[in-house]
Amino acid sequence: TAITEIRLVDRDEGGVDRAFRADVLAGLAQRQKAVPARWLYDDAGSQLFEDITRLPEYYPTRAETEILQARGAEFADLIGPGRAVVEFGSGSSVKTPLLLGAIDPGAYVPLDIAGDFLRAAAAELSANFPGLPVHPVEADFTRTVTLPAEVADMPKLGFFPGSTIGNMVPRTAVDLLRSMRETLGSQSKLLIGMDLVKSRDTLIAAYDDAKGVTAQFNLNLARRINRELDGTIPVDKLRHKARWNDTFARIEMHLQAAQDLSFDVSGKSFTMQAGETIHTENSHKFRRRSQNMLLLAGGWTPLKRWVDGKRRFSLILAEA
Ligand code: AVJ
Numbered sequence: 071t072a073i074t075e076i077r078l079v080d081r082d083e084g085g086v087d088r089a090f091r092a093d094v095l096a097g098l099a100q101r102q103k104a105v106p107a108r109w110l111y112d113d114a115g116s117q118l119f120e121d122i123t124r125l126p127e128y129y130p131t132r133a134e135t136e137i138l139q140a141r142g143a144e145f146a147d148l149i150g151p152g153r154a155v156v157e158f159g160s161g162s163s164v165k166t167p168l169l170l171g172a173i174d175p176g177a178y179v180p181l182d183i184a185g186d187f188l189r190a191a192a193a194e195l196s197a198n199f200p201g202l203p204v205h206p207v208e209a210d211f212t213r214t215v216t217l218p219a220e221v222a223d224m225p226k227l228g229f230f231p232g233s234t235i236g237n238m239v240p241r242t243a244v245d246l247l248r249s250m251r252e253t254l255g256s257q258s259k260l261l262i263g264m265d266l267v268k269s270r271d272t273l274i275a276a277y278d279d280a281k282g283v284t285a286q287f288n289l290n291l292a293r294r295i296n297r298e299l300d301g302t303i304p305v306d307k308l309r310h311k312a313r314w315n316d317t318f319a320r321i322e323m324h325l326q327a328a329q330d331l332s333f334d335v336s337g338k339s340f341t342m343q344a345g346e347t348i349h350t351e352n353s354h355k356f357r358r359r360s361q362n363m364l365l366l367a368g369g370w371t372p373l374k375r376w377v378d379g380k381r382r383f384s385l386i387l388a389e390a
Contacts, residue, residue: 079185095335095338097348098338102349103342104350105349107237107351108183108210112184112294114293118287125279136378138168148387153173154225155178157179157181157231160206177204178199178204179204179205179218182206189206205218235247235262236354237354238354239352240364244367247365247367251369251390260388264356266381268355274314278310284323288350289308291350303335304331310326311347320353358384371388372386373389375387
């Protein structure tokens with residue numbers, strides 16, 4: 071099995087990811103400090119997220135996996151064989167074997183910005199599906215992605231599990247859905263996971279777990295800034311906060327200053343007042359109508375929707 075790879079991350083002479091530095095410096099200069107959530111996923115962050123998926127409070131992974139396990143025959147029926155499965159933000163791809171095993175694909179193209187993680191996961195998956203061409207692409211999928219030439223002539227199935235779409239504000243989510251349609255082509259389908267609105271307590275617990283793994287995941291962003299961008303953020307003076315924003319139907323993660331702080335990042339100075347936060351993630355929760363609106367605005371027509379037995383999470387199949 072051939073594993074091809076294309077690197078699309080833009081690094082400067084010192085190996086610093088230019089987009090990361092630009093996002094952090096711009097975000098820390100805002101009145102409400104904010105860093106885009108995708109920077110949570112370096113190799114350490116991706117590993118911490120995998121740990122989160124095994125927490126008792128974090129229901130989305132189990133709920134989505136339940137749907138994938140239960141509905142294989144319907145996927146095979148509605149999707150058909152021979153498609154190149156393009157997974158956006160594949161991480162360690164734990165759910166992928168369930169889908170690939172059900173639909174008899176022509177190739178698998180995992181896209182992720184965490185390179186080491188991507189390579190390890192692609193190699194493992196390739197071993198479990200001998201004969202399936204696997205073409206990992208190290209790329210930021212929020213930009214237009216050039217797919218490997220080997221899959222150019224295959225119809226595509228986009229796979230976007232985990233409710234990662236929920237990490238984007240609607241405007242950005244629509245842009246992403248449109249660029250996915252561009253990347254995948256007019257014959258493509260999309261299987262997308264979306265988390266559902268539910269009780270505030272259940273949601274808060276899922277994003278502020280008792281063992282503090284989500285706190286470590288959040289704090290890792292500050293550690294990453296210190297490590298990669300020559301930062302002096304006093305990480306032990308930041309506290310993990312998870313808040314439900316009812317207006318926007320989303321969980322927000324913040325890093326809150328426990329006291330007045332001043333620190334440097336990439337040679338620039340920043341201050342935080344006690345109680346001030348850096349907004350590090352949105353995780354939007356959906357209702358059926360908001361899901362359909364979002365998909366349609368992004369150029370995708372919903373075909374079929376599945377939910378888990380406890381109605382916590384949904385998977386939607388849509389067509390271009
Ligand atoms: C997999 C990115 C969708 O928003 O639930 C988990 C990330 N953040 N705990 C989510 C996450 C905090 C997760 N996504």
